[in-house]
Amino acid sequence: MGASGKILVFVDLPDGELDETGRGLLSYSARLAGVLSFPWGAAVAVAPDSGQLNSFGAYGTPTITSITGGGTLLDTPALLGKHLARLAQDELATVVLLPHNDLGATLAPIVAHELQAAIMTEVVTVRQSDDGVRLSRKALGVRIAETRLWDCKRPLVATIPPRALSQVIMATFRTSSPTVSTWHPVTQPSGAAATITGRIPPDPQTVDLTDAEVIFSGGKGCDPATFDQLKELCKLLNVSFGVTRPVYDLGWTGFERMVGQTGRTVTPRLYVALGISGSMHHVGGIKDSRRIVAINSDSKAPIFPNVDEGFVGDLKEVLPRLLEQVKAEIGSAP
Numbered sequence: 161m162g163a164s165g166k167i168l169v170f171v172d173l174p175d176g177e178l179d180e181t182g183r184g185l186l187s188y189s190a191r192l193a194g195v196l197s198f199p200w201g202a203a204v205a206v207a208p209d210s211g212q213l214n215s216f217g218a219y220g221t222p223t224i225t226s227i228t229g230g231g232t233l234l235d236t237p238a239l240l241g242k243h244l245a246r247l248a249q250d251e252l253a254t255v256v257l258l259p260h261n262d263l264g265a266t267l268a269p270i271v272a273h274e275l276q277a278a279i280m281t282e283v284v285t286v287r288q289s290d291d292g293v294r295l296s297r298k299a300l301g302v303r304i305a306e307t308r309l310w311d312c313k314r315p316l317v318a319t320i321p322p323r324a325l326s327q328v329i330m331a332t333f334r335t336s337s338p339t340v341s342t343w344h345p346v347t348q349p350s351g352a353a354a355t356i357t358g359r360i361p362p363d364p365q366t367v368d369l370t371d372a373e374v375i376f377s378g379g380k381g382c383d384p385a386t387f388d389q390l391k392e393l394c395k396l397l398n399v400s401f402g403v404t405r406p407v408y409d410l411g412w413t414g415f416e417r418m419v420g421q422t423g424r425t426v427t428p429r430l431y432v433a434l435g436i437s438g439s440m441h442h443v444g445g446i447k448d449s450r451r452i453v454a455i456n457s458d459s460k461a462p463i464f465p466n467v468d469e470g471f472v473g474d475l476k477e478v479l480p481r482l483l484e485q486v487k488a489e490i491g492s493a494p
């Protein structure tokens with residue numbers, strides 16, 4: 161279908177850095193621009209310096225619009241959302257892309273309301289079809305794919321989950337020298353309804369495993385003592401912990417900690433499987449992890465062909481030593 165438009169992607173630069181979410185957003189936008197045959201550009205709430213421009217260029221960003229007064233705007237999302245909507249109108253953007261993190265999920269409904277746009281959150285894939293653009297996302301604990309049709313008649317606001325963004329990061333062969341322009345919001349900040357006073361990252365001990373960054377999971381190879389040591393290790397390292405079905409069946413954790421086909425399907429940056437044999441029911445739920453490491457006492461355990469790094473070892477020896485080392489590291493940290 162021959163719809164025309166532009167993609168505007170809002171990129172936050174935490175601590176001035178183009179982080180993994182930002183790099184994923186730029187890579188995602190470049191791909192989406194190819195799928196929709198739309199031009200694209202980024203909006204930022206800072207005046208980018210040369211280092212930041214090079215980072216954007218590495219992902220082929222054609223244009224960057226710097227919103228003036230952005231630093232304070234980031235703490236007043238209600239206002240930033242209104243400004244972003246106005247900027248989208250000024251730039252004739254028909255698609256506004258945001259990350260599905262705290263900031264993006266707050267901005268999305270505001271921008272959608274201001275633009276009277278269609279909204280789809282946690283979009284993973286986008287494809288053109290004869291009757292419009294099909295947007296799909298994972299639903300119900302990522303077990304089913306939900307697809308919706310965008311008819312391109314109204315603008316679209318879409319958020320992309322960080323786990324999908326981290327999987328598409330790809331610097332381009334054709335780096336760009338982005339054209340930078342400055343955009344001055346018409347209205348200046350005035351008594352915003354809400355102000356962000358700080359951002360608290362999710363607690364790995366309680367975050368839903370589908371959103372966890374690093375997971376250490378224990379299987380039937382754990383006994384009560386090593387299982388306690390595993391939980392202690394997870395707390396010390398500030399990572400999430402999961403289990404296999406037999407461990408859940410023992411009543412050692414709640415269902416929300418069970419990983420696998422009937423449990424949570426997870427996509428962390430690092431998955432560490434301890435005393436887990438590697439049944440298809442478990443591996444099916446972890447295979448999209450970026451890196452999988454396993455420790456098992458049986459060198460022929462089926463988990464090993466499915467991992468990036470495997471260690472043959474007895475948890476009764478490995479876990480106490482790991483704990484000792486981690487405690488020593490923490491103790492010697494400045």
Ligand SMILES: Cc1cc2nc3c(=O)[nH]c(=O)nc-3n(C[C@H](O)[C@H](O)[C@H](O)COP(=O)(O)OP(=O)(O)OC[C@H]3O[C@@H](n4cnc5c(N)ncnc54)[C@H](O)[C@@H]3O)c2cc1C
Binds near residue numbers: 403422436473
């Ligand atoms: C319909 C269905 C759905 C299922 N869904 C799930 C699911 O969602 N998630 C899930 O996990 N399972 C699921 N299962 C169960 C699954 O088939 C396996 O039985 C289960 O994953 C095995 O768990 P495990 O690896 O902890 O135990 P085991 O298969 O018993 O493996 C224990 C491993 O620990 C190692 N080990 C033993 N002692 C030590 C030690 N001291 N140090 C180091 N290693 C040691 C052993 O060598 C072994 O490889 C499902 C099954 C069915 C039928």
